[in-house]
Amino acid sequence: MSELHLPADQQFFADLLSGLVLNPQRLGRVWFAGQPRMLQTGSVSLEWPRLDVVLRGDYTNRLDDKSQRLGEGEMLFIPARAANCPLFDKPVMVLSLVFAPAWLGLTFHDARGLAASHTVRKIELPHPQRGEGEAMLTALTYLSRTPGEQDIIQPLVLSLLHLCRKVVHTQPGAVLPRADFLYQSLCNWIQDNYASPLSRESVASLFNITPNHLSRLFSQQGTMSFVDYVRWVRMAKARMILQKYHLPVAEVAKRCGFHDSDYFCRVFRRQFGLTPGEYRARFQ
Known part of the structure; x- marks a missing residue:
């Protein structure tokens, strides 16, 4: 740098x-x-x-x-x-x-x-x-x-x-490099489409790049991998929904891009140390 x-x-x-x-x-x-x-x-x-x-x-x-x-x-x-x-x-x-x-x-x-x-x-x-x-x-x-x-x-x-x-460390007045622009565009798109089925291949195809290029962008421009970033965005949305709304866990999972509620619960517990139900109970 x-x-x-x-x-x-x-x-x-x-x-x-x-x-x-x-x-x-x-x-x-x-x-x-x-x-x-x-x-x-x-x-x-x-x-x-x-x-x-x-x-x-x-x-x-x-x-x-x-x-x-x-x-x-x-x-x-x-x-x-x-x-x-x-x-x-x-x-x-x-x-x-x-x-x-x-x-x-x-x-x-x-x-x-x-x-x-x-x-x-x-x-x-x-x-x-x-x-x-x-x-x-x-x-x-x-x-x-x-x-x-x-x-x-x-x-x-x-x-x-x-x-x-x-x-x-960015030079004043510097034009955003193509890799930075593409990475930010990918992140913004994921933020808006986190509830959709997302894979490395499908997102790469949408942006007309190869899956390996997509992975390199996240490893070189960001601080987490593509898979970790998608999971983090979905988990952040899940926490917000659990805090604000009284929806069934299966519905929360669906709104956050998980079509298997059991898998959603396992991922949530692995990341936060609580089940979705236990987490929601903290805010009631």
Whole structure:
């Protein structure tokens, strides 16, 4: 991945993200912000999801009417319209990512000294939050209701950081390479057609490419294989349906592209550690 000739601020964030994704053992627990009944003074709430990563020090936030101190490597995911209240009461460095519909915002907070010396570096880079990125943000939003599932949450956030790193390493004004455009088109199409029977061969034929070419696109441009991506999209939709609607499990399976409800239940349990019925019971 080339890092030549990036503007200074963009190179700065490229280096930060490289340090994170190349050293995943340094990343820790993911915390979640909620939607409080009323905002406290100093709270931050946006229409878009955000992710704060503690690079160094202690990062204190008021979450759900209590204070939570995040240590180095820990992260805070703030779903759209949720709120956090950062205090910056101790020396800390934080990387904040904002996932707007058409751009990625990156902010570096350096509060190692007094509050008066709190410095900020900030850039915004064009990037449509579609395809794989949209699927990951949607999944994290629903996982915010079950924050204990860290074995699922942490790898997902790492994949999101990999995607951000790729965006930051893009040359300003660069035309989207054909492989990137095709990959994003594939992801967008799967997002819209996840309930249909999908195979490597059928999707490749639709886009006039070979099945092997399709597999290479997902391995080189994304963070998961074609089969894993289709399954993740379907599982994210299944979770949403189970949370919001009281449909029979067989109907949920059908709406998510599974014509065998027993197989759907096995896949769901293998991925989330619960049967669809047990998962739905958590939200009743």
